[in-house]
Amino acid sequence: MSGLDLELARRTLDAQPFSRLLRARVTEFGGGAAVLEVDVRDELLQQNGFLHGGVLAYAADNALTFAAGTTLGAAVLTGGFSIQYVRPGAGRTLVARAEVVHTGRRQATVRCDLVMVRDGGDEVLCAVAQGTVLSAAPS
Incomplete structure (x- = not known):
């Protein structure tokens, strides 16, 4: 889409005030895909020392929506998504990689892998998400 690029995504x-609170960043954007990253810090952990599931869900939601925005245009809203937690989030950085599976006239179906980057650079899958993103542009 013309006019949509990584700088505009950033x-x-x-x-988004909540995204600033989490210190989230978009590191890739375009061609039906987007990557969102959040560095882990103590304020984002739950009582057992793992990244809180709400942070994972936030990252999935935004990554899904940004990826869909590359095919539907800038005016998009999450229609809904599901997330499956496969292991606790332990590491230094959360990376949410979303890719559009299908785009129609007014909605896109998107999936997202959420991985934790460990200190040595290894990536461990901790959750997967899939959702529907709707065009909010006037019809």
């Missing part, structure tokens, strides 16, 4: 994310 400005859009920065316009």
Whole structure:
């Protein structure tokens, strides 16, 4: 889509107060895909020392929506998504990689892998998500 690029995606994310609170960043954007990253810090952990599931769900939601925005345009909203937690989030950085599976006229189906990057650089899958993103542009 013309006019949509990584810089615009970064400005859009920065316009979300909650994303600024989490210090999230978009590191890739375009061609039906987006990558969102969040560095792990103590405030984002749950009582057992793992990344809180709400942070994982946030990352999935935004990554799904940003990926869909590359095919539907900038005005998009999450229609719904599901997330399956496969192992506790332990590591230094959460990486949410989303890719559009199908785009129609007014909605896109998107899937997302959420991995934790460990100190040595190894990646461990901790959750998978799939959702529907709707065009919010006037019809």
